[in-house]
Amino acid sequence: MKRDSRLSSVLHALLHMAQQNEPMTSEQLAACMCTNPVVVRRTMGLLREAGLVASERGPSGGWLISADLAAVTLRDLHEALGEPAIFAIGNRNETPECLVEQSVNAALDGAFAEAEALLLERFAKVTLAKLSADFNRRHAALRARK
Amino acid sequence: MKRDSRLSSVLHALLHMAQQNEPMTSEQLAACMCTNPVVVRRTMGLLREAGLVASERGPSGGWLISADLAAVTLRDLHEALGEPAIFAIGNRNETPECLVEQSVNAALDGAFAEAEALLLERFAKVTLAKLSADFNRRHAALRARK
C-alpha cells in the first residue's frame, strides 16, 4: 500500500506560507515540496473548500492562508483532506456471516478504533501556530549555533 | 493502497484450527477464507517460522497450532507477519534537510508513535484463547436463540 502523505504535504506548504505574507504559487510550493504543481492545486483545493486557504488566479496570484493559525489543528486538516483511511491494516471482510470472522473483526476493530481516537485527539491539540512556533525555535537555534 | 489483511486472515484461520484438533489443509483454510491455498501457505509459513503453527506434508498432512492459545497474542501474530506498516498515512520524506519539514515530521511522528504504542499494547492483551472463548460465546448464543 502506498502511504498517503498529503497531511504531511499540506503542513509543509502551510508552514512555508506562514513564513511569508505574499501569495505563493503552486509552482513555488511544488518546488519546495519536490512534487508537481498540479498535485499542489489538487490538495490545496481541498483546504480551500474547508475555508483554510484562498487562491487567486492570474499574475501575482497564488495561495494564501485564510484562517487563524491558532485555530487550525491537524485534525482540521485531516478532515479537510476527506478523512482518509488511517490504517494500512484492516479486516478482510467487513460484513462476514462467518461467526469466527465476527469475533476476529470485533477484536481488531475495537483496538483500531481506540488507536484512531487517540490519534485524532492528539491531532486536535496541535495547531498550526504551535508548529510555526516550533519551526521558528529550530530556526533560531540553528542560527545561534553558526 | 490495498490494505494488509493478513492479520485478520491468520486470526480467522487460527480460530478455525482451534475448533478442531486435526490438521487442516491449505485448501480447507483457503476455502473458509475465500482465498487461495498458496496465499495461505505463504502467510502461515511466517507463523511457522515464529513457532506458532506446524505444517506436515503428505496425505493426512496440513496445519496445526503448535503453541499455547493462552500465550499467543495479537501482537505476537503482528510480529510474526513481519510487523507490517500500521498506518496508511505518513511523512513524505523521512530524512528532510528542510527545517519546516523537520517540524512537521516531528509533530506527526510523535502522534503516530503514541497511537502505534497504544495499538500494540491492546494487541498484547488479546490472546487467541480469549478470542476462541469469545467465538464460543457467540456460537452458544446463536444456538440458544434457535
Added chain:
DNA sequence: CTAATTCGTAATAATTGAAGTTACATGAAG
C-alpha cells in the same frame, strides 16, 4: 484587446505493495 501568468480540472500513466495464480519441486503415507 492581447499577451502573460496562474489557477482549475479532466484524463491518463507511473508506482507501490498486497493478493491471486500458475507451475513445478519435495516429502510423507499407504
Added chain:
DNA sequence: CTTCATGTAACTTCAATTATTACGAATTAG
C-alpha cells in the same frame, strides 16, 4: 510408485496514491 499435501518461485492482477500531460478559465499589465 502413486497420491496427497506442503514449499516456493515467477508472474499477473488489483487498488490506491502520486505524477504527468493537456487544455480551459480568469486575472493583470501594457
